[in-house]
Amino acid sequence: MFLFFFSLWLPQTVQFRGSHWQTSLLAFKASLPMRAQPKKKKKVDIKREQAQKDRMKKKIRKLEKAAPEMIPIEDFMTAPKYSDSNRVRSLPPLSFEETERRVLLMKKWSLYKQKQDEAEKKAIQTLVAAQQEALKELRLESEELYQAAIRRDERLFPFERDGPNYTPPLPGYDPPEGKCIDITKVYTQ
Amino acid sequence: MDVEDGQSEREKGVGAEPAGDPPTPSPPAFGGHPGDTGGPLQPPAADASAGVFIRREGLEFCFEGCVLGRAGGNSPNICRAVCALTGASLQVLRSEKQTLLKRAFALSRAATPQESRLCAAGDALASCCRHYRSRPTHGIGRFKYLLPREAPKRRRDRLQMKEINVGTEYEYGDINIQMTSYDMCLVEQFAQYVHKLCNRLSVRVNESYAMPTKTNEVLFLEERGSKMQLDAVLTTHQRVVQISGLSSTFAPILLEVIQSNQPEGVHLLVKEHTEADFKSRLKSRPELEELLAQMN
Numbered sequence: 097m098f099l100f101f102f103s104l105w106l107p108q109t110v111q112f113r114g115s116h117w118q119t120s121l122l123a124f125k126a127s128l129p130m131r132a133q134p135k136k137k138k139k140v141d142i143k144r145e146q147a148q149k150d151r152m153k154k155k156i157r158k159l160e161k162a163a164p165e166m167i168p169i170e171d172f173m174t175a176p177k178y179s180d181s182n183r184v185r186s187l188p189p190l191s192f193e194e195t196e197r198r199v200l201l202m203k204k205w206s207l208y209k210q211k212q213d214e215a216e217k218k219a220i221q222t223l224v225a226a227q228q229e230a231l232k233e234l235r236l237e238s239e240e241l242y243q244a245a246i247r248r249d250e251r252l253f254p255f256e257r258d259g260p261n262y263t264p265p266l267p268g269y270d271p272p273e274g275k276c277i278d279i280t281k282v283y284t285q
Numbered sequence: 286m287d288v289e290d291g292q293s294e295r296e297k298g299v300g301a302e303p304a305g306d307p308p309t310p311s312p313p314a315f316g317g318h319p320g321d322t323g324g325p326l327q328p329p330a331a332d333a334s335a336g337v338f339i340r341r342e343g344l345e346f347c348f349e350g351c352v353l354g355r356a357g358g359n360s361p362n363i364c365r366a367v368c369a370l371t372g373a374s375l376q377v378l379r380s381e382k383q384t385l386l387k388r389a390f391a392l393s394r395a396a397t398p399q400e401s402r403l404c405a406a407g408d409a410l411a412s413c414c415r416h417y418r419s420r421p422t423h424g425i426g427r428f429k430y431l432l433p434r435e436a437p438k439r440r441r442d443r444l445q446m447k448e449i450n451v452g453t454e455y456e457y458g459d460i461n462i463q464m465t466s467y468d469m470c471l472v473e474q475f476a477q478y479v480h481k482l483c484n485r486l487s488v489r490v491n492e493s494y495a496m497p498t499k500t501n502e503v504l505f506l507e508e509r510g511s512k513m514q515l516d517a518v519l520t521t522h523q524r525v526v527q528i529s530g531l532s533s534t535f536a537p538i539l540l541e542v543i544q545s546n547q548p549e550g551v552h553l554l555v556k557e558h559t560e561a562d563f564k565s566r567l568k569s570r571p572e573l574e575e576l577l578a579q580m581n
Contacts, residue, residue, distance in 0.1 A: 149580075156576050164567040167497040171469055171522060216542070220486070223538050231534070248455035248533035254556035255540060259466075259547045274505030274516065280497070285568040 167283050455533040459491060459558035462526045462543070466551040469522045475551050476524035479543060486539065489530045496523035496566065527558060 190198075235242040417423050462479055466472040476493065483490045499521040504513040531539065540555065547553055 152576055152580055156573065156580070159570065159573045159576070164570070166566055167568055169495050170498045170520075171495060217485075220538065220542060223541075224535070227534055227538070246455065246533060248457060248536070252536060252540075253457070253460065254554065256555075257544060257547065257553045259549050259551040259553070262549055272505045272508070274503060274513065277502040277504065278499065279502050279518075280499045283568045285570045 162285070165285055170281075457529075457531045457533070457536060457557070459527055459529045460531060461554075461556055461558045461562060462528065463496075463523060463554040463556070464525075464551050465521060465523045465554070467519055467521060468550055469520070471548050472522050472524050472551055475546075475548055476526055478546060479526050482542065483526065483528055483539075486535075488528050488535075488539065491527040491529050493524075493526045494566075496525060498522055 231242065231245065234245060464472050464475050464479070480490060480493050501519045501521065503516045503519060505516050506512075507514050543553065543555075
């Protein structure tokens, strides 16, 4: 029995000893590595994270220093092919009657537009005068209403209106199916 | 020309005593007597020993025959002698050949005033820096100090200013009148019209700018077939006129006028100016946004 136990015991010890490194390692793992790894995690990772954050902050600061640029407007950029000096329109010479007709037409048109403009200015003046008079009368009537009328209208803006059309929409028109793709050039800084 | 920068102190000394000095009958001596400039209107007379040489600065404008001063050689002497006549801020530097001076002086005297004026006109175009420092008319043309001080323009775009509405006569803050259309010329002319109208009605216009153009590709489905066909490429143009200080009683009138003149195909939108509107004009910065997202 003793031998048996001993045999039992021995192999274990032998095992242990065979892998004494292991036991010691295990012991080590139990002791030192268990202590060292959390330290690594704490120090190095925190440092790394902080360093990363600092770098990112620096980058952000650098990018923010650059002033924001406006998007260039394509309307104002003429294509070089249009500014080619070879493009010259050759117009036929006009007859005397034609030039006279045009000049007289221009005069009539300018006179018409002048009248139109004057009428508009007059209309604005009358509008303003009428408004002022109405407000005066309102003030005489009741001060409260006058104050309320003077106040600005919050529901006025935003104000949207489509322009008039040349032709009204056709009744019963069946448009073909399709889609609109936005191909505006995106500018990035 | 005798330009001597080292003489600046003497010049200053000269300028500091403009009319305090009684006009000394003796001609100015040579070799730098700071105080002895002679009276303002004293010509050196026959004393050719009055070798008066004027500093270049004082000379540049000289309205009698300065043009001669431009050429080298004799002309500087003539010029200087002539300037002595006019009584400009004189300064004695040194004298040269006296005989030459006498001749030059005589010549200059002989020159008709008309010719000298002509010469002067030519030179006034060429160089213009009047510096009558000793005269009471010094700085007569200054006006910049009367203008309001402009804040130095920074390179970065400053954000908009929003007005706070206070008071009985309520006023609107910054308002954007946005006009959109497919037709560029029409929308531009309408924007011009609105701008001029606001000027005429004394409504303050902050800015008048264009928004970036948007391009759309319109495709439609063919009747027989499943293929999408390109119909047209449309460009949408937008112009914005930004006004501020619109009074509440006048706003509906202005709107009425603008509406009545609205052309076909131009879509009108009047709204208050916000920061988002301003930001939409700027280029997008994806890198910065990415980094900011990562940070948060």
